[in-house]
Amino acid sequence: MQRTPGVPARALVTGVTGQDGGYLAERLVREGVQVHGLVRPGCPDADGLARRLPQVHLHAADLSDEDALRRVVAQVAPQEVYNLAGISSVAYSWQEPVATARLSGLAPAVLLDAALHEQDRTGEPVAFVQASSAEIFGAAEVAPQDESTPVRPLSPYGAAKAYAHHMVQVYRSRGLHATSCILFNHESPRRPPTFVTRKITQAAVRIAREGGTVELGNLEARRDWGWAPDYVDAMVRAARHATAEDFVVATGTTHAVADFVALAFRHAGIEDWRAHVRVDEALRRPAEAREQVGDAGKARRLLGWAPTVTFEEMVARMVQHDRDDVRGDR
Numbered sequence: 158m159q160r161t162p163g164v165p166a167r168a169l170v171t172g173v174t175g176q177d178g179g180y181l182a183e184r185l186v187r188e189g190v191q192v193h194g195l196v197r198p199g200c201p202d203a204d205g206l207a208r209r210l211p212q213v214h215l216h217a218a219d220l221s222d223e224d225a226l227r228r229v230v231a232q233v234a235p236q237e238v239y240n241l242a243g244i245s246s247v248a249y250s251w252q253e254p255v256a257t258a259r260l261s262g263l264a265p266a267v268l269l270d271a272a273l274h275e276q277d278r279t280g281e282p283v284a285f286v287q288a289s290s291a292e293i294f295g296a297a298e299v300a301p302q303d304e305s306t307p308v309r310p311l312s313p314y315g316a317a318k319a320y321a322h323h324m325v326q327v328y329r330s331r332g333l334h335a336t337s338c339i340l341f342n343h344e345s346p347r348r349p350p351t352f353v354t355r356k357i358t359q360a361a362v363r364i365a366r367e368g369g370t371v372e373l374g375n376l377e378a379r380r381d382w383g384w385a386p387d388y389v390d391a392m393v394r395a396a397r398h399a400t401a402e403d404f405v406v407a408t409g410t411t412h413a414v415a416d417f418v419a420l421a422f423r424h425a426g427i428e429d430w431r432a433h434v435r436v437d438e439a440l441r442r443p444a445e446a447r448e449q450v451g452d453a454g455k456a457r458r459l460l461g462w463a464p465t466v467t468f469e470e471m472v473a474r475m476v477q478h479d480r481d482d483v484r485g486d487r
């Protein structure tokens with residue numbers, strides 16, 4: 158495959174079996190980049206990825222294995238590193254706070270250090286993109302949140318991501334093109350049902366067919382939900398921008414979890430969603446922001462980035478996917 162002018166020869170993507178990692182690998186392969194993906198040893202999704210995207214070179218290494226991470230970076234000698242791997246569930250991070258710190262906080266520090274080492278060794282610049290999160294802002298006092306909003310996490314996940322965010326800034330000051338993309342929630346049909354959006358769309362389709370109910374936690378939480386491939390596009394633009402910066406990536410609009418439910422159920426053909434939703438107090442988090450909303454003005458100005466899929470369209474696509482899945486259309 159011919160390489161698109163201006164794109165690197167080799168990229169390393171951690172978390173390549175995840176939602177964003179899959180979209181990113183597909184994008185980079187289309188551009189003619191030689192893509193190397195880091196996979197967790199024993200990851201059940203690795204075989205499927207290898208069949209779907211045989212062009213991607215897979216390297217098995219656990220994020221907690223510092224030597225293995227350093228070895229992969231040295232073997233691949235990438236010009237771009239996208240660090241998407243880690244514990245990505247805020248809810249789960251309350252159950253495993255220490256593992257979350259190790260995998261989502263310390264591992265990025267190892268990868269940043271390995272990337273700088275590689276840059277020094279080869280003399281070739283390495284661009285590093287960290288998938289940071291709106292959760293670093295916790296319950297922010299300003300809305301919308303931008304790159305100047307104080308970092309004050311509320312969850313173990315947010316604290317781990319905050320450490321990684323600061324380490325990006327440390328390595329940037331040491332001469333690495335290290336970028337922190339502060340991503341707000343982004344969804345797709347590839348989102349696992351451990352996250353509320355996919356849990357809702359799958360439940361809507363099931364309930365439309367068989368009746369029944371779904372248990373949810375906080376229905377009032379308001380989140381800024383975008384379309385995952387758009388957020389992958391922002392990360393690629395950030396890697397290739399002349400200067401390394403922090404970028405908020407968000408749509409700037411919020412909806413309540415209840416709004417998501419209402420719309421998804423309507424698409425599935427159910428008007429009276431309240432009759433099918435039970436609130437389970439155990440699904441509420443010990444602490445969380447009532448609303449998270451981002452101002453992506455800097456990404457718009459510097460990267461020319463803008464979201465391309467509306468909230469309504471995203472929900473429609475997710476429900477349609479789950480409906481086709483049930484009918485066996487895919």
Ligand code: NDP
Binds near residue numbers: 174176178201289
């Ligand atoms: P996913 O949960 O879909 O993907 C996470 C990836 O990390 C998976 O490939 C997973 O592999 C891998 N991983 C987990 N533990 C390890 C480990 N010990 N060793 C090696 N790999 C491991 O996340 P998303 O694609 O949704 O998100 C990508 C990144 O962006 C994450 O860092 C997330 O925190 C961040 N982010 C995401 C947002 C969103 O709304 N999606 C918003 C803000 C930030 P396996 O499948 O084998 O477990």
Ligand code: GDR
Binds near residue numbers: 341374
């Ligand atoms: P979040 O996503 O924690 O924002 O993290 P999630 O979809 O888990 O929660 C969104 C909101 O929905 C509320 N909620 C529920 N959540 C889940 N998972 N299950 C439920 O049954 C339920 N009921 C209500 C939550 O309380 C929350 O307010 C996502 C991840 O992608 C992170 O990796 C990322 O960093 C942040 O978004 C920005």
